[in-house]
Amino acid sequence: DTKKQLRNEPIHFLQHLIRQNMPLRNVVQSDFILANEVVASYYDLPEQTQSGFQFVPIKHQDVNLGGLLSQASILAGLSDGRESNPVKRGAWLARKIIAEPPDDPPPNVPDLDEDTSQLSLRERLEVHRNQPGCAKCHAGIDPWGLPFETFDAGGLFKKNVQVEANSTLPDGTDIKDLNALKDYLANDRIDKVAFSFLKHMASYAVGRSLSYNELVLLEEQGRELGKDGYRIQQMIRFIINSDLFLTK
Numbered sequence: 001d002t003k004k005q006l007r008n009e010p011i012h013f014l015q016h017l018i019r020q021n022m023p024l025r026n027v028v029q030s031d032f033i034l035a036n037e038v039v040a041s042y043y044d045l046p047e048q049t050q051s052g053f054q055f056v057p058i059k060h061q062d063v064n065l066g067g068l069l070s071q072a073s074i075l076a077g078l079s080d081g082r083e084s085n086p087v088k089r090g091a092w093l094a095r096k097i098i099a100e101p102p103d104d105p106p107p108n109v110p111d112l113d114e115d116t117s118q119l120s121l122r123e124r125l126e127v128h129r130n131q132p133g134c135a136k137c138h139a140g141i142d143p144w145g146l147p148f149e150t151f152d153a154g155g156l157f158k159k160n161v162q163v164e165a166n167s168t169l170p171d172g173t174d175i176k177d178l179n180a181l182k183d184y185l186a187n188d189r190i191d192k193v194a195f196s197f198l199k200h201m202a203s204y205a206v207g208r209s210l211s212y213n214e215l216v217l218l219e220e221q222g223r224e225l226g227k228d229g230y231r232i233q234q235m236i237r238f239i240i241n242s243d244l245f246l247t248k
Helices: 002-019 037-042 072-077 086-097 121-129 135-139 142-150 178-187 190-206 212-228 232-240
Strands: 032-035 056-059
Touching (some): 002 072, 142 178, 190 232
Antiparallel strands (some): 032 056
């Protein structure tokens, strides 16, 4: 039952952002979560709500909560069930949050040698990147995934555990953990987050992938929405009033 309720959290969260016409930055960094009693208890916030199965906004006052990037169902789905998986998490963020999908892996990529099991995660990733054909893909994945190491396979923050979650992003920015990554995305890269949101919404709306020219136009015109903080309802109206959608 907990798994089922956690899977509903992202849905209710996004619905709330739309209905309240909130700024897009809340997708990556918010001072509230949408939770019912089951979900609140999972995050160790049982006293914050008595809503039963109804999802309601909760001010969490926890720097490690808020936004999609620290929601348990997403992080658990991007793990192997026992350990967190920075490669899966990094690839997901690159594809879905900033629209910078990594290259497809080459065929016959070798698995990690069992002899590397005694190495740290960061060291194992370094060994894998040194395999022929692997470095280019992982240069666009691993830097985004390593900050997620502050969260375990079940999507919960690792308390009282020493974790190496620092990373140098592809543009050279140094960050120390997932909270720093959220700050970076919500401020320095919010235009890119907005473009990714518009891209995926437009692709869904027209039922196909977008052409290069359509993507360029979407990115350029979409920046105008940033003057009002990329309000969600305005972004939806932007898509459904566009020639891209109206002439599909």
